[in-house]
Amino acid sequence: MAVYTDVTDADLVAFLEAFDLxxxxxxxxxxEGVENSNFLLRTExxxxxxxLYEKRVRxxxxxxxIGLMEHLAARGLSCPLPVRARDGxxxxxxxxxxxxxxxxxxxxxxRRPRTAHCHxxxxxxxxxxxxAADFTITRANGLAMPNWRPLFETARAxxxxxxxxxxxxxxxxxxxxxxxxxxGLPTGVIHADLFPDNVFxxxxxxxxxxxxxxxxxxxxxxxxxxxxxxxxxxxxxxLNVTKAxxxxxxxxxxxxxxxxxxxxxxxxxxxxxxxxxxxxxxxWVNVPPGALVTPKDPLEYVRRLRxxxxxxxxxxxxxxx
Amino acid sequence: MAVYTDVTDADLVAFLEAFDLxxxxxxxxxxEGVENSNFLLRTExxxxxxxLYEKRVRxxxxxxxIGLMEHLAARGLSCPLPVRARDGxxxxxxxxxxxxxxxxxxxxxxRRPRTAHCHxxxxxxxxxxxxAADFTITRANGLAMPNWRPLFETARAxxxxxxxxxxxxxxxxxxxxxxxxxxGLPTGVIHADLFPDNVFxxxxxxxxxxxxxxxxxxxxxxxxxxxxxxxxxxxxxxLNVTKAxxxxxxxxxxxxxxxxxxxxxxxxxxxxxxxxxxxxxxxWVNVPPGALVTPKDPLEYVRRLRxxxxxxxxxxxxxxx
Numbered sequence: 001m002a003v004y005t006d007v008t009d010a011d012l013v014a015f016l017e018a019f020d021l022x023x024x025x026x027x028x029x030x031x032e033g034v035e036n037s038n039f040l041l042r043t044e045x046x047x048x049x050x051x052l053y054e055k056r057v058r059x060x061x062x063x064x065x066i067g068l069m070e071h072l073a074a075r076g077l078s079c080p081l082p083v084r085a086r087d088g089x090x091x092x093x094x095x096x097x098x099x100x101x102x103x104x105x106x107x108x109x110x111r112r113p114r115t116a117h118c119h120x121x122x123x124x125x126x127x128x129x130x131x132a133a134d135f136t137i138t139r140a141n142g143l144a145m146p147n148w149r150p151l152f153e154t155a156r157a158x159x160x161x162x163x164x165x166x167x168x169x170x171x172x173x174x175x176x177x178x179x180x181x182x183x184g185l186p187t188g189v190i191h192a193d194l195f196p197d198n199v200f201x202x203x204x205x206x207x208x209x210x211x212x213x214x215x216x217x218x219x220x221x222x223x224x225x226x227x228x229x230x231x232x233x234x235x236x237x238x239l240n241v242t243k244a245x246x247x248x249x250x251x252x253x254x255x256x257x258x259x260x261x262x263x264x265x266x267x268x269x270x271x272x273x274x275x276x277x278x279x280x281x282x283x284w285v286n287v288p289p290g291a292l293v294t295p296k297d298p299l300e301y302v303r304r305l306r307x308x309x310x311x312x313x314x315x316x317x318x319x320x321x
Numbered sequence: 322m323a324v325y326t327d328v329t330d331a332d333l334v335a336f337l338e339a340f341d342l343x344x345x346x347x348x349x350x351x352x353e354g355v356e357n358s359n360f361l362l363r364t365e366x367x368x369x370x371x372x373l374y375e376k377r378v379r380x381x382x383x384x385x386x387i388g389l390m391e392h393l394a395a396r397g398l399s400c401p402l403p404v405r406a407r408d409g410x411x412x413x414x415x416x417x418x419x420x421x422x423x424x425x426x427x428x429x430x431x432r433r434p435r436t437a438h439c440h441x442x443x444x445x446x447x448x449x450x451x452x453a454a455d456f457t458i459t460r461a462n463g464l465a466m467p468n469w470r471p472l473f474e475t476a477r478a479x480x481x482x483x484x485x486x487x488x489x490x491x492x493x494x495x496x497x498x499x500x501x502x503x504x505g506l507p508t509g510v511i512h513a514d515l516f517p518d519n520v521f522x523x524x525x526x527x528x529x530x531x532x533x534x535x536x537x538x539x540x541x542x543x544x545x546x547x548x549x550x551x552x553x554x555x556x557x558x559x560l561n562v563t564k565a566x567x568x569x570x571x572x573x574x575x576x577x578x579x580x581x582x583x584x585x586x587x588x589x590x591x592x593x594x595x596x597x598x599x600x601x602x603x604x605w606v607n608v609p610p611g612a613l614v615t616p617k618d619p620l621e622y623v624r625r626l627r628x629x630x631x632x633x634x635x636x637x638x639x640x641x642x
Contacts, residue, residue, distance in 0.1 A: 006432075008433065009431055009432055010432070025428070026427050026428060026521075028351050029353060031349070031351060031352045106363065108333075111331065203344065
């Protein structure tokens, strides 16, 4: 939950004068998102989300994020559409922060995804990858494989305090991934954070994707492996292969994986597990006093990672040979 | 900001089956309110607020709160109207908590109230007092004058750690208030927490009152003194007498104060200052690790209290003699 910056009614009214959205009727801070401050905005023109970009988002990246949402929406993907002000720009400043208004997307995120949800997510992820294929702005992945070891170094001294042996376990895994990370796989714009809370469903149909603030250029199949980690593990941290197969089948109904992507999938899945493990570990050992956000348990990803270490072939994820 | 209880989409859909509100379109936790969990709910029937009552609210008090909102709304006061389910009841259970849906009130709370806002609040407070006059359920004020000393006792040992001498200052003030608290003044249902964040304005007009979860039976003029404390002090903690006069004039345009209420007003104001001072002090010394809510500074109310200690007559608040 997150509202890091308070916005006064007077500042917001002044901000809205640059837009054609009519009179402001209501705004309320939303207890969602951990990177930015989000508000539900009601004006005579309807419902919108107002986002204030906080310091964890680099201002230079905002044109990529805003442009990507516009690009995807223009290609029929259901995602928040940035609202341009009368000056033609979507990005302005409010309360000292860069700020944008986007369209309100109906739907709810699913707390306990079932197989049909996993299939729908796979379809939507592949459609996003295809729709973004001709997007011309690029953004490097700040949490790509080469960034994992520096992140580990900042937290390694406290890793064994969370679970004995965790430091050596992570060091060995990074050695493995650095030696075995696949090269030559198809790349493109990936969502990079397509967890259940970023996918809305309405009447059992997928109604849209949100939160493109980790989107970047990287391996397409790596994005799929993030979704398998995020959607297909049961609460006891075992992989539900039925769900993994449904998610990957959904993806392949739009974009066929290449043989090299399938063969490397277990390594990509190890990578995406350690990527979320490391940021959770970092947040866990760096939680400030009085924090508004409860850090997520990094050990859930240790258990996912152990599963992927035992996997060797596409069939371990339900992919047919 | 507060969402203490997560609600799953599946539980919410099941809960809504008892209501005639159509299909659920969206729900989002709201980062407002410190006692309960609040969600913005959108269904085919419109926008609503869903409240889950957390443990600080006594379940036995809920019929009073729900009934009061229905009573006030029926008399034309703009406040959230509880939505009754098909069984005729507004109160049900969700995620293990008592829960109610109320109508969505448009408008924004004013971060920097001006004199006209203070006048409007005075009018609305008196209208609420009049509209509640024939409400038949009663609720004792759990934070009335006799409750202040026990509250002080739980926190007194740590008071001097916040400001040297604070413990003796509060003990002496409680001695004074217990000896001089007025008797025989008009009583009725009071809001008891009508701070700026509980009053909405739209296009400069007061559009409604919210958050009746401290409402109770007590001295009517005490409620007015709470508003003076909440609305009429400048950031440097001096009283803006123009605002106080406007607020009280607004109140008296609906309900004339009796001479005894005017004469006792500075004592009531000392009481309402120490009431908020003590709960803030309690929260300050009892803030749990990882708290979602940042406690408010009790010292702001020490400064308000010092002002009221120097006041002796109605004219000190702008009331004409």
